[in-house]
Amino acid sequence: MKSTLSFLLFGLLLIACNNKNHLPFEPYTVSSDSCENCTKVKIEIPHATANTKLSKTINAALEGEIIALLNFDEESDATNLIEAKNAFLKDYEELSNKFLEESIPWEATIEGAISFENDTLITINLISYIYTGGAHGYGTNRFLNFNKLEGAELYQENLFHDLDEFTHFAESLFRKQENIPLEGSINSTGFMFETEQFYLPTNIGYTEDGLLLFYEPYEIxxxxxxxxxxxxxxSKANPYLKYPK
Known part of the structure; x- marks a missing residue:
């Protein structure tokens, strides 16, 4: 996964540099010292280099997401990625000193790439894997959408003309894809939507192939x-989108 995303990131950055309509980025990496049997942190993300409101908004949003991902004890006061990395390493050290049996090193791998960009919108996809003990780690997939003209981050309610209308439309497609009867509970085939009502995932992002609805493990x-x-x-999503492709 690491090598694939790295090639994707650098390839997309190269394309962006050669296209005047694309926002300029450079790769930005933060990582822990390499050693055997120790906690590892590796962050590889695009860093917007233009001195614009949009670049500052993108960089701040990425930084905020990553700081939250690395915040193990929810008490960290980290204000940048280096501080967040150091806090993650410190949290492991303090926990392993208290509980010697919990000595398996932690791991945090976070990589970002541009999944979509046109003249009005840009989407960055953050893929992470965090292990802080237990039977397995936890992977997440975050999509951050930005309005290039206004220099603002776009949240779910900003993407659609009518959020409820799109939700009903998405439910019909979801039921068809998952072979769920059109009538009856959305959970009738084993899903775990709360209150047995369909809802959109936390993560919705633009990709070159279409609008992607991404439900994290445990979400449904x-x-x-x-x-x-x-x-x-x-072709199907555009009528509902404020920013159609």
Missing amino acids: ASFADGPITLLIPF
Whole structure:
């Protein structure tokens, strides 16, 4: 996963540099010292280099997401990625000193790449894997969407003309994809939507292939089921989008 995302990131950055309509980025890496049997942190993300509101918004949003991902005890006062990395390493050291049996090193790998960009919108995808003990680690997939013209981050309610209307539309596609009867509970085939009502995932992002709805493990199904995705081609999604492709 690491090598694939690294090639993708650098390739996309190269394309961006050669296209005047694309925001300029450079790769930015933060990592812990390499050693055997020790906690490892590696962050590889695009860093917007232009001195604009949009670049500052993107960089701040990425930094905020990553700081939150590395915040193990929810008491960290880290204000940048280096401080967040050091806090993660310190948290492991303090815990392992208290509980010697919990000596398996932690790991945090976070990589970002541009999944979509046109003249009005840019989406950055953050993929992370965090292990802080236990039977397995936890992977997340975050999509951050930005309005290039206004220099603002776009949240779910900003993407659609009518959020409720799009939700109903997405539910019909989801039921068809997952072979769920159109009538009856959305959980009738084993999903775990709360209150047995369909809802959109936390993460929705633009990709070159369409609008991607990405449900994290545990969001609507068991961890063993992994992430659940619904890719909606722009030909179908555009009527609902404030920023159609």
